[in-house]
Amino acid sequence: MRMIFGLVLLVGIALAGGAVYLAKDRIAQYQQANARAQQALAQVVPTIPVYVANKPLKYGQKLTQEDVREVLWPENAIPEGAFTDMAVLFPESTDELRVVLRAMEKDEAVMAVKVTQPGEDTGLTSRLQRGMRAFTLRVDVSSGVSGFLRPGDRVDVYWTGRVNLGGRNTENGDVTKLIQAGVQLIAIDQIAGGDVNETTIARTVTVAVSPQEVAGLAQAQSTGKLSLSLVGAEDDTVASAIEVNQRSLLGIETEEIKAEVEKEKVCTIRTRRGAEVVELPIPCTN
Numbered sequence: 001m002r003m004i005f006g007l008v009l010l011v012g013i014a015l016a017g018g019a020v021y022l023a024k025d026r027i028a029q030y031q032q033a034n035a036r037a038q039q040a041l042a043q044v045v046p047t048i049p050v051y052v053a054n055k056p057l058k059y060g061q062k063l064t065q066e067d068v069r070e071v072l073w074p075e076n077a078i079p080e081g082a083f084t085d086m087a088v089l090f091p092e093s094t095d096e097l098r099v100v101l102r103a104m105e106k107d108e109a110v111m112a113v114k115v116t117q118p119g120e121d122t123g124l125t126s127r128l129q130r131g132m133r134a135f136t137l138r139v140d141v142s143s144g145v146s147g148f149l150r151p152g153d154r155v156d157v158y159w160t161g162r163v164n165l166g167g168r169n170t171e172n173g174d175v176t177k178l179i180q181a182g183v184q185l186i187a188i189d190q191i192a193g194g195d196v197n198e199t200t201i202a203r204t205v206t207v208a209v210s211p212q213e214v215a216g217l218a219q220a221q222s223t224g225k226l227s228l229s230l231v232g233a234e235d236d237t238v239a240s241a242i243e244v245n246q247r248s249l250l251g252i253e254t255e256e257i258k259a260e261v262e263k264e265k266v267c268t269i270r271t272r273r274g275a276e277v278v279e280l281p282i283p284c285t286n
Helices: 002-042 211-223 246-250
Strands: 047-053 068-074 133-138 154-163 173-188 204-209 225-231 243-245 267-273 276-282
Touching: 133 211, 133 225, 154 204, 154 211, 173 211, 173 246, 204 211, 211 225, 243 246
Parallel strands: none
Antiparallel strands: 047 068, 133 204, 154 173, 154 225, 173 204, 173 243, 267 276
């Protein structure tokens, strides 16, 4: 009997120890999970609702409420111009819709620069800033950078033509000169959107320039040939005055012809005055 009681006592002690061990392990796991939760809460960044594209959007497409959805965006990383209020993106005061100006992929933030104002079209007039004018230039495969131009790119414009100033001592001949630097392209042929996926050999490009620059480009286009040079997207340098003629291209130095001035001939005769000999000028007979 005593043996049975002792055996039961040992089993009870073993079970109690196991229970204590399991409870201790569970408490440790809970403490670790609680610490991770507290750490995650400490790293939470404040968010603000931002409207993004619900599907791929193309240039010229009208923007509807079904095309956007609301997502939480970190407050310190919201893109400039993003819409955070449905009433601003789709004003209740008008039924006119915005139109997509730049192609957007799914989940891309809808920003003011990518869409028009409500009811505004996507024509060139919406792309011209105050005081600027649209002017079209004729190009081909060589002068148009082999079809790699896109609306929104910047180009330098070079003029090549013959200069004839009419003077005897002036430099005449073919000259290539930079006439406009960093001109923005707003359309290629009839395409004003920047989402062109294939290389297109343009026949015309439309640039945004001031009225004075329009006159200069019109004069240059009618008197010579224009060539475009593509400027890099991150290039913030401004090209200086550049002019190359045939002599500078071939390294030919301009020869200066110096006319030799013939010295006036002077004839003299010698005469003696006492002990002194004096030379007197007289007209030359031959």
